[in-house]
């Protein structure tokens with residue numbers, strides 16, 4: 105089946121033929137990648153000491169007004185590559201001795217990514233593969249990934265769907281994120297780490313705490329703990345930084361330390377043990393890479 109011919113790869117279900125027209129994400133059927141290199145700013149079990157072999161795909165199926173990566177998410181910056189080249193990129197990253205392959209915003213490219221993973225595995229890819237997404241996923245598309253993905257790293261952005269619509273142009277975010285995480289957990293089971301603390305299998309859920317919306321954060325944390333207890337890990341992030349295009353008054357400032365500490369205290373008080381948190385001063389543009397196509401073109 106050719107999934108690009110009537111695209112339902114994400115919950116928007118645009119049903120467009122991506123060979124001829126564009127849906128909400130404005131991506132056709134071609135693979136586009138903006139950057140592929142070892143990255144050291146992920147959670148410690150992902151970055152480890154050698155980095156995560158991160159592949160940043162172009163485009164996004166959300167339109168978050170506060171996105172830090174607007175060059176790729178809004179302007180779809182990226183180079184067109186073949187499936188064969190994507191498989192080579194995975195192997196080149198493995199050669200650099202990274203701990204894993206980290207597919208960032210892969211949702212719109214699932215069928216091509218599966219073909220590339222198969223090819224790369226036939227040619228010697230053996231490190232774990234991470235699916236790093238917004239959490240706004242169509243479960244039927246996720247099912248195609250069963251057996252190919254070792255670690256899921258989804259965001260859980262909103263509990264309140266009115267916020268999802270207002271900030272990310274995203275209808276029914278909550279229901280879709282809940283179903284997606286359920287499917288992800290079904291595929292991987294609880295987190296497994298090697299003797300050095302590097303994750304081999306499992307689900308880590310990221311939540312970026314937004315200024316002026318900490319009640320929404322508490323609802324997300326509460327839901328995840330009640331549903332999954334200590335079988336998943338949470339990554340509670342304080343690095344919200346308004347980009348230059350943010351006009352909304354609630355989102356025009358960084359998150360305060362006191363708000364972030366309140367969320368961490370909340371998580372600890374309800375019993376969460378498996379969580380990563382960030383230290384003061386991590387809200388910085390240093391997390392945002394330069395999407396300069398490094399590692400995308402074949403080295404000559």
Ligand code: SF4
Nearest residue numbers: 111114117118127129
């Ligand atoms: S990936 Fe999502 S947004 Fe893009 S065309 Fe398919 S259904 Fe629409």
